[in-house]
Amino acid sequence: MPNYSSALQEWKQTLGEGNVICDTESIGFYTQNVGGLEGKIPAVIKPHSLEEVQQLILIANRYETPLWAFSTGRNWGLGSRLPVKDDCVVVDLHEMNRIREINTLHGYVVIEPGVTQGLLWDYLNENNLPFVFDATGSGRDTSIIGNQLIKLRKSSQDTALRLLSH
Numbered sequence: 001m002p003n004y005s006s007a008l009q010e011w012k013q014t015l016g017e018g019n020v021i022c023d024t025e026s027i028g029f030y031t032q033n034v035g036g037l038e039g040k041i042p043a044v045i046k047p048h049s050l051e052e053v054q055q056l057i058l059i060a061n062r063y064e065t066p067l068w069a070f071s072t073g074r075n076w077g078l079g080s081r082l083p084v085k086d087d088c089v090v091v092d093l094h095e096m097n098r099i100r101e102i103n104t105l106h107g108y109v110v111i112e113p114g115v116t117q118g119l120l121w122d123y124l125n126e127n128n129l130p131f132v133f134d135a136t137g138s139g140r141d142t143s144i145i146g147n148q149l150i151k152l153r154k155s156s157q158d159t160a161l162r163l164l165s166h
């Protein structure tokens, strides 16, 4: 049985009050979608590091609270940021947008979920790196991870992106 109030209290202590959103007006943004779908979101959590993600999942497990994560939330046509089930706490990862490693010898990059197609493209160009990567036509501001999960059906464990020489 989920215990939302205890989980919320611990998330606030761990991530800071400002990163745990519970007010109806702010949550309204997360339910908006072009499909007119409706759903109930009890809270939104915004982690900023791998360690915070690990901590928030441990808390969710302890209090049996379901989570729903997104990277940049532009999953237009398929619900945007709205979870498929009611009462999931949304994990908004879009502010975790660091490029952690670029390996030019082996041609891969390790990125956080909020890294967008535009951000990586600019990084490669600004640093004169002779690489391109698989992109979709969804736009600059959509995430690489979200597009990989939705369109390319790669494993969610696969956090390193292969770069192609050009």
Ligand SMILES: Cc1cc2nc3c(=O)[nH]c(=O)nc-3n(C[C@H](O)[C@H](O)[C@H](O)COP(=O)(O)OP(=O)(O)OC[C@H]3O[C@@H](n4cnc5c(N)ncnc54)[C@H](O)[C@@H]3O)c2cc1C
Pocket: 068, 069, 070, 071, 072, 073, 074, 075, 076, 077, 078, 080, 081, 093, 113, 136, 138, 139, 142, 143, 144, 145, 146, 147, 149, 150, 156
């Ligand atoms: C202008 C525009 C037009 C579009 N037109 C179409 C269209 O005509 N048809 C169509 O089918 N799509 C369309 N899309 C959607 C597009 O194809 C991609 O689905 C979208 O870009 C993915 O958005 P995102 O990177 O923000 O992913 P997100 O919304 O962040 O995530 C995509 C999915 O993966 C899951 N996910 C993401 N990150 C994680 C994570 N770190 N851990 C666990 N789960 C995760 C999310 O829960 C979600 O279900 C359009 C998008 C835009 C912006």
